[in-house]
Amino acid sequence: MASDSSTHTAVNTINKTAHDTFENKQRPVCIVTGGSLGIGYAVCRLFSENGYQVVNLDIRDFEQGLPNATWKHCDVSVVSNIEAAISEVVDAYQRIDALVCNAGIHVSATIEDTDEALLDKVFNLNVKGAYGAIKACLPLMKEQGNGAIVVMGSDQSFVGKRNSFAYGVSKGALASMAKTTALDYAAFNIRVNAVCPGTIETPLFHNAIDNYVARSGADKNEVVAEEAAAQPIGRLGQPEDVAEITYFLCSDKASFITGSLYAVDGGYTAQ
Numbered sequence: 001m002a003s004d005s006s007t008h009t010a011v012n013t014i015n016k017t018a019h020d021t022f023e024n025k026q027r028p029v030c031i032v033t034g035g036s037l038g039i040g041y042a043v044c045r046l047f048s049e050n051g052y053q054v055v056n057l058d059i060r061d062f063e064q065g066l067p068n069a070t071w072k073h074c075d076v077s078v079v080s081n082i083e084a085a086i087s088e089v090v091d092a093y094q095r096i097d098a099l100v101c102n103a104g105i106h107v108s109a110t111i112e113d114t115d116e117a118l119l120d121k122v123f124n125l126n127v128k129g130a131y132g133a134i135k136a137c138l139p140l141m142k143e144q145g146n147g148a149i150v151v152m153g154s155d156q157s158f159v160g161k162r163n164s165f166a167y168g169v170s171k172g173a174l175a176s177m178a179k180t181t182a183l184d185y186a187a188f189n190i191r192v193n194a195v196c197p198g199t200i201e202t203p204l205f206h207n208a209i210d211n212y213v214a215r216s217g218a219d220k221n222e223v224v225a226e227e228a229a230a231q232p233i234g235r236l237g238q239p240e241d242v243a244e245i246t247y248f249l250c251s252d253k254a255s256f257i258t259g260s261l262y263a264v265d266g267g268y269t270a271q
Helices: 004-026 038-049 079-093 116-126 128-144 165-188 203-216 220-229 239-250
Strands: 029-033 053-058 069-073 098-101 147-152 190-197 261-264
Touching (some): 029 038, 029 079, 029 128, 038 069, 038 239, 053 079, 069 079, 079 128, 098 128, 098 239, 116 165, 128 147, 128 165, 147 165, 165 190, 190 239, 203 220, 239 261
Parallel strands (some): 029 053, 029 098, 098 147
């Protein structure tokens, strides 16, 4: 027979579990794809700081943990993986308030230098990843009668850049995805917008610079300084610059904004 103390301990554990479950269901939920580094991490952190339960779908874990944020291993380039992961989120929290489709890769290549395998790799992650995540979230958002979706476009959603064929095409596709989905689901009070960063200082940026330096023999410090000088505002963007507008677009303050593309590029595309 259990002692009074052990009985109280068991009851307290059950109560705490029930309380935590209740709290989780009351807390707004944001899913972020590719949230472990760079812009994605800044987005996860800002939503977490503002009371959201954040679920990060990525192939790598956070390097530094966040409160109210969990990592779920997911190769976002495979639609069935996204569907399974989001189904688990639905089972756990019974709500999805916001979705940020951030996962993506950048490659530098002209159309002649882009073989079919490379094109598929870029599209599977950048475009089909967003497609799969949005499609998996829509049924619950429709049932709720609300939801906010942000896809991570690029300044290349507006303008072309040299040596960026596959990446640029993928970001143009994401801009169209945001606009058409916004129109199709406005009647359900589901808003869809695209945030379009310019040159942001992230691991992705430094990887691209490192690859260029390796090919050209240029000095990395000089290349980074040139990139900063190319921005009318005179500096590189930071992940937090992108996270702020992303959070705003998912908030009630943006309740009349849908189908829009927001450049976060220091004025680059205004030239």
